Amino acid sequence: MNRKIKKATTHVIQNEGLIFEKSSPGKKGYKLPELDVPEVNPSQVLGNAARADLGNMPEVSEIEIIRHFTRISTWNYGVDTGLYPLGSCTMKYNPRINEIVARLDGLANAHPYQPEKVSQGALLILQALRKALMEICGMEAITLQPAAGAHGELTGILLVRAYLQSQGNPRKKILIPDSAHGTNPATAAIAGYEVENLKSNAHGMVDIPSLEAQMNEDVAALMVTNPNTVGLFEQEIHKVAEIVHRKGGLVYMDGANMNALVGKVRPGDFGIDVMHLNLHKTFSTPHGGGGPGSGPVACKKIMEPFLPIPVVVTKKDGTLGFDYDRPQSIGRVRAFYGNFGMHVRALAYIMANGRDGLVQTTEDAVLNANYIRKKLDGVYELPYSTPSMHEVVFSDHKQTAKGIKTGDIAKRLIDYGFHPYTVSFPMIVHGALMIEPTESESLEEMDLFIDAMKNIAEECENTPEVVLSAPHTTRIGRLDETRAARQPILRWKPQAQSAKGD
Amino acid sequence: MRYLPKSPTDRELMLREIGIRSVDELFAPIPAEYRLKRELDIAPSMAEADILDWFRQRAADTAASGYANFLGAGAYHHYRPVVIDTLISRGEFFTAYTPYQPEISQGTLQAIFEFQTMICELTGMEVANASMYDGSTAATEAVLMAARVTGRRSAVVARSVHPEYREVLASYAKNQGIPLAEVPFLENGRVNAAALEKAITDGTACVLIQSPNFFGTIEDVAAVAEIAHRKGALLVVAIAEAVSLGIVKPPTEADIVAMEAQSFGVPLSFGGPYAGVIATKEKFVRQMPGRLVGQTVDKQGRRGFVLTLSTREQHIRREKATSNICTNQALIALMATVFMTVYGREGLKELATQNLAKTAYAVEQFGKTAKVLFQGAPRFNEFVVQTSKDPKTLNGRMLKQKIIGGLPLKKFYPELGNASLWCCTELTRRVAIEAAATALSPQKAKPQVVSTEVAQ
Numbered sequence: 009m010n011r012k013i014k015k016a017t018t019h020v021i022q023n024e025g026l027i028f029e030k031s032s033p034g035k036k037g038y039k040l041p042e043l044d045v046p047e048v049n050p051s052q053v054l055g056n057a058a059r060a061d062l063g064n065m066p067e068v069s070e071i072e073i074i075r076h077f078t079r080i081s082t083w084n085y086g087v088d089t090g091l092y093p094l095g096s097c098t099m100k101y102n103p104r105i106n107e108i109v110a111r112l113d114g115l116a117n118a119h120p121y122q123p124e125k126v127s128q129g130a131l132l133i134l135q136a137l138r139k140a141l142m143e144i145c146g147m148e149a150i151t152l153q154p155a156a157g158a159h160g161e162l163t164g165i166l167l168v169r170a171y172l173q174s175q176g177n178p179r180k181k182i183l184i185p186d187s188a189h190g191t192n193p194a195t196a197a198i199a200g201y202e203v204e205n206l207k208s209n210a211h212g213m214v215d216i217p218s219l220e221a222q223m224n225e226d227v228a229a230l231m232v233t234n235p236n237t238v239g240l241f242e243q244e245i246h247k248v249a250e251i252v253h254r255k256g257g258l259v260y261m262d263g264a265n266m267n268a269l270v271g272k273v274r275p276g277d278f279g280i281d282v283m284h285l286n287l288h289k290t291f292s293t294p295h296g297g298g299g300p301g302s303g304p305v306a307c308k309k310i311m312e313p314f315l316p317i318p319v320v321v322t323k324k325d326g327t328l329g330f331d332y333d334r335p336q337s338i339g340r341v342r343a344f345y346g347n348f349g350m351h352v353r354a355l356a357y358i359m360a361n362g363r364d365g366l367v368q369t370t371e372d373a374v375l376n377a378n379y380i381r382k383k384l385d386g387v388y389e390l391p392y393s394t395p396s397m398h399e400v401v402f403s404d405h406k407q408t409a410k411g412i413k414t415g416d417i418a419k420r421l422i423d424y425g426f427h428p429y430t431v432s433f434p435m436i437v438h439g440a441l442m443i444e445p446t447e448s449e450s451l452e453e454m455d456l457f458i459d460a461m462k463n464i465a466e467e468c469e470n471t472p473e474v475v476l477s478a479p480h481t482t483r484i485g486r487l488d489e490t491r492a493a494r495q496p497i498l499r500w501k502p503q504a505q506s507a508k509g510d
Numbered sequence: 511m512r513y514l515p516k517s518p519t520d521r522e523l524m525l526r527e528i529g530i531r532s533v534d535e536l537f538a539p540i541p542a543e544y545r546l547k548r549e550l551d552i553a554p555s556m557a558e559a560d561i562l563d564w565f566r567q568r569a570a571d572t573a574a575s576g577y578a579n580f581l582g583a584g585a586y587h588h589y590r591p592v593v594i595d596t597l598i599s600r601g602e603f604f605t606a607y608t609p610y611q612p613e614i615s616q617g618t619l620q621a622i623f624e625f626q627t628m629i630c631e632l633t634g635m636e637v638a639n640a641s642m643y644d645g646s647t648a649a650t651e652a653v654l655m656a657a658r659v660t661g662r663r664s665a666v667v668a669r670s671v672h673p674e675y676r677e678v679l680a681s682y683a684k685n686q687g688i689p690l691a692e693v694p695f696l697e698n699g700r701v702n703a704a705a706l707e708k709a710i711t712d713g714t715a716c717v718l719i720q721s722p723n724f725f726g727t728i729e730d731v732a733a734v735a736e737i738a739h740r741k742g743a744l745l746v747v748a749i750a751e752a753v754s755l756g757i758v759k760p761p762t763e764a765d766i767v768a769m770e771a772q773s774f775g776v777p778l779s780f781g782g783p784y785a786g787v788i789a790t791k792e793k794f795v796r797q798m799p800g801r802l803v804g805q806t807v808d809k810q811g812r813r814g815f816v817l818t819l820s821t822r823e824q825h826i827r828r829e830k831a832t833s834n835i836c837t838n839q840a841l842i843a844l845m846a847t848v849f850m851t852v853y854g855r856e857g858l859k860e861l862a863t864q865n866l867a868k869t870a871y872a873v874e875q876f877g878k879t880a881k882v883l884f885q886g887a888p889r890f891n892e893f894v895v896q897t898s899k900d901p902k903t904l905n906g907r908m909l910k911q912k913i914i915g916g917l918p919l920k921k922f923y924p925e926l927g928n929a930s931l932w933c934c935t936e937l938t939r940r941v942a943i944e945a946a947a948t949a950l951s952p953q954k955a956k957p958q959v960v961s962t963e964v965a966q
Contacts, residue, residue: 027851031855036856036857040857043864045871045943046867047867054757054759054888057758057888058759059755062631062756062854063631065628065855065858066850067854067855068851068854070593070852073593073597073852074596077848078600083616084602084606084617086602097608099607108562111777112565112566113569114574116779117587119780119914120585120780121583123905127572128572129570130572130780140552155837156643156836162834190826190828190836193828194828194834197829197834198682198686198833198834203828245541271546271550272540274544278544292513294605294841295604296598297606298607298608298609298618298839299783299840299842300785302783340646340674340681341678341681342782344585344674348780349777349779349783359553362553367549368511369514371533375525375528375536378536397539427611447514451520451523453515479614484812485808485812487807487816489806491806493818493819496795496802496818496819498637498805500623500624500805
């Protein structure tokens with residue numbers, strides 16, 4: 009065992025096959041209540057629409073279910089396990105009170121169509137969250153309906169389209185910086201727009217002369233991420249907005265990095281017209297292995313008439329209700345009202361922090377990123393000298409001399425007991441290592457991480473093969489991804505097992 | 511702040527290491543004129559106990575399991591085995607993110623692989639994705655997928671598809687230049703096959719139906735598939751009530767199944783988060799949106815799972831991607847996976863049969879006091895009732911008896927008059943069914959408060 013690896017030690021981990029491999033006829037994990045109405049014969053009630061059997065669905069007992077999912081869970085790394093510096097994803101602590109309040113009977117078991125009269129508590133939560141988020145963004149209207157960030161982007165761009173259409177011309181193009189998340193161009197295309205790329209300048213920011221040259225009456229909007237994906241605040245954002253506005257376009261902000269700004273500066277105050285938030289990033293709702301997310305969209309008054317239906321309103325009698333009568337609305341982007349369970353959690357997070365805690369959180373997130381930046385500067389190459397906000401992007405330039413790439417360093421970090429950073433993104437930095445510690449990390453945990461990164465840099469020099477063949481301490485080694493894509497096995501089948509389980 | 515693991519001394523030390531005096535210097539890149547010079551208009555930090563109290567009060571102001579609830583319509587009231595929350599609350603599942611690093615994400619990856627397998631078994635499709643936002647967006651994405659597969663640019667949609675699913679589809683289709691034609695339903699609740707046949711043209715990418723449809727009626731999927739395929743269009747079948755798959759024949763004749771998995775152990779939670787799924791034939795997999803998990807091996811031949819076929823996705827393809835979707839609903843899909851495992855091969859059938867029995871009994875009881883529409887075709891656990899009075903008035907009266915009545919349909923289907931959509935599940939008690947049927951009676955009956963349903 010390498011004595012430089014301080015955070016982690018190997019220990020026995022349980023093997024576990026697929027649930028289907030434990031199944032045998034007659035085992036049961038359920039018991040239904042006695043039926044209090046007459047029994048029916050399905051083939052009589054349904055005729056030829058009745059189903060004969062359920063094929064290979066598993067048959068297992070309760071203890072086997074608990075062990076199965078518990079064992080496989082131990083093969084995962086989570087924020088609860090340690091530092092999870094996955095840049096751009098904001099892997100912060102998920103407070104447990106959020107989980108408790110989201111599971112309260114009145115909130116977890118409320119039906120979306122139950123009468124408004126008996127839904128006042130749920131409606132008040134929506135209203136309180138809307139108010140807090142508008143204040144944080146400096147915006148005048150908001151919808152909580154989008155189910156995730158990319159869904160919010162789509163909603164925002166549809167609002168842009170509807171607004172411009174109401175002015176006479178929806179226009180043709182969306183300008184997107186080359187540092188943007190992949191969702192931005194995909195969203196613009198789904199919303200029926202052509203995508204035009206905008207070059208970044210030598211500081212990793214929107215290039216003002218290029219923007220001036222490319223902005224014209226065909227451009228509906230600029231989609232900008234601020235701080236951008238390199239972790240830099242767009243210092244000339246006011247000029248950017250002015251250039252776009254002068255030609256009648258709108259500025260959309262991808263709010264994925266809003267955790268660098270909360271309580272310090274408001275997008276509505278620096279010229280942004282419409283933006284989305286990721287409640288699962290900035291507002292601590294759990295990432296859950298890849299969702300659920302929640303992507304509210306906040307905008308200026310001019311776009312309010314176009315918000316998706318329904319909108320929460322205070323009615324004449326003082327109670328809360330939903331307004332569906334909005335003829336200019338872009339329509340719906342999701343059934344019901346969005347990911348309400350995530351709205352509950354985000355509001356609980358805002359209440360726990362309060363105005364004081366929200367600002368301290370932002371400061372700590374930026375402080376942590378800059379601490380790591382300072383400590384690793386020189387060990388890894390910094391492609392931009394511009395100051396970082398909540399995340400820092402290095403490149404693998406120094407290590408490539410030994411044939412080691414960002415992806416290899418990431419794998420070696422696993423042996424040191426950490427989840428890797430974001431690999432090879434943003435694409436404008438060749439061989440990027442994108443590190444976002446978030447505010448949830450203590451000095452002790454960060455120092456362990458910094459030590460690990462420094463040790464790996466030494467290994468790259470002295471024992472590159474150790475890095476190239478990492479990870480060495482996990483249950484399984486690097487997996488053959490080419491084979492997975494060339495001969496896709498996307499489900500279990502009783503006979504067609506190509507590899508034996510452990 | 512209790513979530514922040516730093517002492518004032520730590521912060522000072524870090525500032526010194528960075529070589530600055532105050533944290534404000536880190537915010538210098540933000541032009542001063544735009545910085546917020548006041549505090550946010552948000553209350554100061556609250557104690558955990560106060561937060562809990564505040565939400566308890568909101569929960570008390572919202573009706574839930576103290577009521578007998580007859581609402582379905584795309585969000586269903588099923589019992590959630592307690593092991594679901596026990597398991598999904600493990601930090602390794604719920605505080606992890608997208609499994610980009612398979613060596614330390616095998617738990618999530620294997621669970622998704624099991625989810626994909628179970629969805630295939632239940633729907634009769636060959637491949638299923640790792641989940642999408644919800645049923646409405648899954649149905650929409652399925653239609654867009656059909657357009658990519660066929661190269662055709664319009665769709666035919668049954669009017670008996672969930673109205674909000676159709677609204678979501680319309681919001682997307684409008685900007686993609688995909689015209690939608692709507693096809694009416696027959697007196698038995700099923701889609702009008704003759705009208706459907708007429709509506710399909712050479713440009714029709716797909717037909718979208720729902721089964722059981724919005725009225726609870728089970729469509730003749732094979733017949734609709736035959737019509738669609740004859741004209742070169744694909745068939746997309748939406749399923750909003752997943753529990754139906756326990757006893758209703760799967761739509762194997764469909765080309766794409768777009769499903770809402772909420773019924774599988776996901777709390778109603780006032781409409782979300784839920785989990786959509788797309789399942790399809792193997793030959794269409796490269797046009798399918800959303801994440802996919804595949805099986806592979808490491809160098810020593812040990813089985814493992816990875817995200818695969820991601821060249822379809824936005825982070826690689828950008829504006830040429832199959833969809834802009836990034837996040838899926840992994841934790842909700844995990845709830846569904848645990849639910850499907852708990853009930854399994856026999857339990858899902860038994861559960862679905864109980865739903866069938868409760869509904870058959872309710873239809874019989876409601877038939878005595880009101881008119882049950884759409885007779886003559888099989889239904890699962892929902893049915894439409896027509897009353898002489900406005901259902902909103904009747905529901906208002908029933909609310910006093912702690913009954914939440916069926917969904918008034920006037921907003922969505924004015925042509926049905928005083929109609930409402932009712933749902934019975936395994937949680938609906940006989941006494942509640944009888945009380946509701948009595949309350950619908952034109953004769954004044956003595957109102958009776960229904961005691962709470964089976965505990966959730």
